[in-house]
Amino acid sequence: MRPVDLLNGRLKLRHLVLVVVIAEQGSVLRAAEHLRLAQPAVTRALREAEQFLGVALFTRGPRGVTPTLFGEAFIEHARTVLAELRRAGERIDELNRGDVGTVTIGTLLAGSNVLLPRAIAALKADRPGITVIVQEATFDTQVPRLLDGEIDMILGRLNPIEDQPALRQITLYSEPxxxxxxxxxxxxxxxxxxxxxxxxxxxxxxxxxxxxxxxxxxxxxxxxxxxxxxxxxxxxxxxxxxxxxxxxxxxxxxxxxxxxxxxxxxLPVPLASVRRLVGVTFPAHRPLTPSARLMLDHFHAQAAELTA
Structure with missing residues (x-):
């Protein structure tokens, strides 16, 4: 298989969905149950994908299946493709309706207690139809989900990203x-x-x-x-x-x-060497959805009030 062959239409969206669900469920049978399909149909679709790619995506064992090295690579890209398609659907819906959408924010400690709730309240007052999802975790845990399209942005103290060209950052304010x-x-x-x-x-x-x-x-x-x-x-x-x-x-x-x-x-003990910048981290090459852009606007507005 040549890379260009992936665009000839033989590999279909259902193959991507099936492979990702098989990986998540750990077995063809559970994947079939999850998708409400017959097990032979899932097995046949997996075989089609493997034959087209020319590699085995899973190893079969008595307790289910495990992704091979090829499978892990393919699943990573399949998830990204599916996430981008979901985002495309969300964006079209948002553009069509104007006041409905979803924005998912990964939050760190800085910003989560003051800036984030104020910005969310302002956004909901402006656009009550937008759903805001907040997920708290460390920066390193959030970045892969940001790049996969599972979250729209990360709010918190800005971490160094010099070695991560896929990311960009906007500073909102400085906070000791x-x-x-x-x-x-x-x-x-x-x-x-x-x-x-x-x-x-x-x-x-x-x-x-x-x-x-x-x-x-x-x-x-x-x-x-x-x-x-x-x-x-x-x-x-x-x-x-x-x-x-x-x-x-x-x-x-x-x-x-x-x-x-x-x-x-x-307490009057200084921490002069600790960085103070609070801001937002985004994927460098993926545009924000309309809902995420509105959220960012409210981050800017509330940050300006906090530092006025």
Whole structure:
């Protein structure tokens, strides 16, 4: 098979759907049940795809099927094609109806507690028919889903993307990261509070794969300190807030999170080397849907109000 042969019409959309569903279900039988098709029809379609491509896409075993090296590569591209087709359908529907659509946002800690809910509220007031889906995860986890078209954008502290030309970023505002504890925390009464003073308390740190964690590690190294041994690792803002409010834990959070929460207090220990830019990350070569463009407009508007 030559690459150009993929365009001759023999490989059809149903082959892509079937291969992806087989991979997700782990067996031809479960894929057939999921698609409400007869198992022989699914088996025949898989055989057609493999014969056309000239390679085996799955290895068969007693408990189902496993993608081969060729299968993994084909499934990755098939998912991208299907995601783009879904986006095409959504975009046509949005353009046709004007006020209905879906925007899916991957969110990080920064921006999720203040900017995101304000922007969503403004968007829903403007276009109530648009559905907003918010999914929280680390940046590295979000990027593959962004490139596959499963989410429209990532909102949060901007991570370095110099080695990822498939991504582009827009800066919305600069927000310091500060050390935070509960209001009335005993550390607030210590004169000349320093980072070593805070090591006597438990900490909440971001997960290891986050850029904020790496930057905090550098802060501790610069001070000649080890990371707190008594710590919890978490990026859920709700969990972090509850731990801070109900215990003597210390955490590094975007400044706005603490400023709008009367139960939290900023500690006067600077984190000068921690980056402060909050913004949005997109695929570099895929246009935004109308709903995503409206969401971005509201991000800009709310960011301007926060920094006015």
């Amino acid at each position: 990261v500060r050390l935070v504890a509960r209001a009335g925390h005993p550390a607030q009464t210590l004169p000349g509070l320093t980072l070593p003073d805070l090591l006597t308390y438990p900490w909440v740190l971001p997960l290891e794969q986050t850029s904020l964690r790496h930057e905090l590690e550098q802060v501790f190294r610069n001070e000649g300190l080890e990371l707190p041994g008594n710590r919890v690792e978490c990026t859920s803002i709700l969990t972090v807030r509850t731990l801070l409010r109900d215990t003597d834990m210390v955490a590094a959070l975007p400044e706005l999170v603490a400023r709008i929460d009367p139960d939290l207090a900023l």
